[in-house]
Amino acid sequence: MSQHLVFGAGLIGCYLGASLIHKNQNVTLLARQQIAQKLAQGILLTDYLGHKVTTPKPTLLLSNSESQQVFDVIWLTVKCTGVEAAIGQLQTLVHKQTTIICCQNGLGSESVLKHAFPDNRVLRAMVPFNVVELADGHYHRGSEGMFTIESSDNDGDFTEQLIKGIQSPVLPSTSCQQMTQLLWAKLQLNLGNSVNALADIPVKHMLQQRKYRLVIAKMMRELLLVTEAKGVVLPKLTSVPAKILPVVLSLPDVIFKIVANRMLAIDENVRTSMWWDIANGKQTEIDYLNGVIVEEGERLGVNTPVNKKIMGLIQALSNSHSNSRKSFSADELYNLVITSK
Missing domain, CATH: 3.40.50.720 (NAD(P)-binding Rossmann-like Domain)
Known part of the structure; x- marks a missing residue:
């Protein structure tokens, strides 16, 4: 054996x-x-x-x-x-x-x-x-x-x-x-990890707030531009195809809860590994997640500003030595990374 x-x-x-x-x-x-x-x-x-x-x-x-x-x-x-x-x-x-x-x-x-x-x-x-x-x-x-x-x-x-x-x-x-394609598709889903770490709430509660979802959707759209430039076709990992996922995340809350009921079928206490890393003062995997999109985007001439801003927020949060960690509301995070120039 x-x-x-x-x-x-x-x-x-x-x-x-x-x-x-x-x-x-x-x-x-x-x-x-x-x-x-x-x-x-x-x-x-x-x-x-x-x-x-x-x-x-x-x-x-x-x-x-x-x-x-x-x-x-x-x-x-x-x-x-x-x-x-x-x-x-x-x-x-x-x-x-x-x-x-x-x-x-x-x-x-x-x-x-x-x-x-x-x-x-x-x-x-x-x-x-x-x-x-x-x-x-x-x-x-x-x-x-x-x-x-x-x-x-x-x-x-x-x-x-x-x-x-x-x-x-x-x-x-x-x-x-086709493991490389599969891992790019998994990376698309993992883009919620950083938002969950910044929100400091369970994943289910995060997904129920549209402005958090809009940030994730924007990062996903940047990833899709990068994979298109690379010629990588993403396999379907969820009930929603990869290209449609940002559209579903952008729906108003009432419609999202109906359309994405399977996406919300997760335990109340689930949080992401990046949230856990920050909560325990450990180095995050941001360079291997959002960082890959930013790096590949720069190599291919694809702009990825939201992923870049989220990377900066995670790195600042990781480097903070304050006993009381910073949490970002949905409005605050959306205004900071989407509407601010």
Whole structure:
């Protein structure tokens, strides 16, 4: 049986690790001491559809410890900002046939791994759903989406066998050969992360306010201009096609609630990972999300002013040392990034 390592037992890592344990995979979680203590009684997984899974205490490898063990499959679930720092420890855990699966938001972080491990299979994965920690050891999937692993002509059989081994109601999984296009489509959805961090309210409450949605819609339109210039065709990730999504977000509140009822079918307590990063004083992934749009826009001659302004606000918020963080109302944020010159 393959030896799996979940490298980075945060929200996604713990949810993924417990899902693999539930499928009787041989799994070790690499975790900080603080997380290890939370998992001492095992892991409880729940989701917005009512599924419930309990697992015993997982096998743990502390992040500051040395290990002589190597693994067949490493699920890298650290944030984009932590990928480069992880390479040193990864080198002690990888053998010649190890597959590394990059589970980061945004685009580009896998290139660091491919450079560091040129002889290993490095695949990308997309995590479309949100996970929150409701209590110590209790991880809740609060939104829909299929966990998707990169496939190709060379890696297709491996990916399909891997999916068969992890597929379950708590971790619906599939494969994709057009992973770059899929990740650009996921990036479009992730543009709400920064607005949620600035609003400092649950995602559902944010989406119920039109001026927050108008900011997100404007950022999405800039992304669509960039992908059009790149010749990237975005696949459909939600019930609404990528090009129509900004139109739906721009609808008046009353109509939006009717048309986008599935978009609002998320738990009341869901917030984004960028909100969590700022709340915990951690570096955000803004450079790998909005920053990719700004960078590609500059390269292609496409103007992306709203994404650029949002990047600046997030960076200022991240650098603030104030005990009371700044929150932006819908009117305030809209006026600041849309109407101001």
